[in-house]
Amino acid sequence: MNTSNRRTLKFREFAAIQQLARWLSQRQITPNQISIASMVFALLGCIAFFLMPRASATTGWLLPIGAAVCIQCRLLCNLLDGLVAIEGGKQTPSGELFNDVPDRVSDSLLLVGAGYAVTVVEWGSTLGWSAALLAALTAYIRTLAASMGAPVNFQGPMAKQHRMALLTAGSLASAAEWYFTPNHYAILVALVIINLGCCVTLYRRTLTAYRFMEHHDRA
DSSP states (O other), X not given: OOGGGSOOOGGGXXXXXXXXXXXXXXXXXXXHHHHHHHHHHHXXXXXXXXXXXXXXXXXXXXXXXXXXXXXXXXXHXXXXXXXXXXXXXXXXXXXXXXXXXXXXXXXHHHHHHHHHHOOSSTTHHHHHHHXXXXXXXXXXXXXXXXXXXXXOOOOOSSOHHHHHHXXXXXXXXXXXXXXXXXXXXXXHHHHHHHHHHHHHHHHHHHHHHHHHHHHHHHO
């Protein structure tokens, strides 16, 4: 795994995270297995989102909280796989593949699932699919630009951590919202912002790559 391709995250410096990564490094657990676990949590979150419109009146608030927990567990796996690989000395030749592909799958599962939680508008599911596509495109532009020699670019305003933070906030707000209406407006708002933010992110990353390549060729 190329350390220059890692996001700058302050959470990596937390003592509890370091201790957990150290504990995992001492077990028969590989970074690739942790990456796969992130997809499992994303799938569980997707199921929670999908079941929200079908929830009972007494337990409906639990599903948004469950989805939020799954999102954070997915992000924790994303954090730990790199720490175990690099700090734990368990890097593998296929590490980059396992570092990126599960991310794309997890993003799609959670965003598409969130779309199906929104039934107050007819285009809720379309909004989820659109967010998943745009999220994949932001990663594609980053990877394409890096393959052409540009620096790895994690620009926002809607990079992975921003998307998941917003979706988590929307899920928790939806749990509180359940006591007033079961329509999950908070998730709808979160998906709209994610779609718009991803469009801005695509523009910024593409423009940054273009400027780098133009300047690099002239130099």
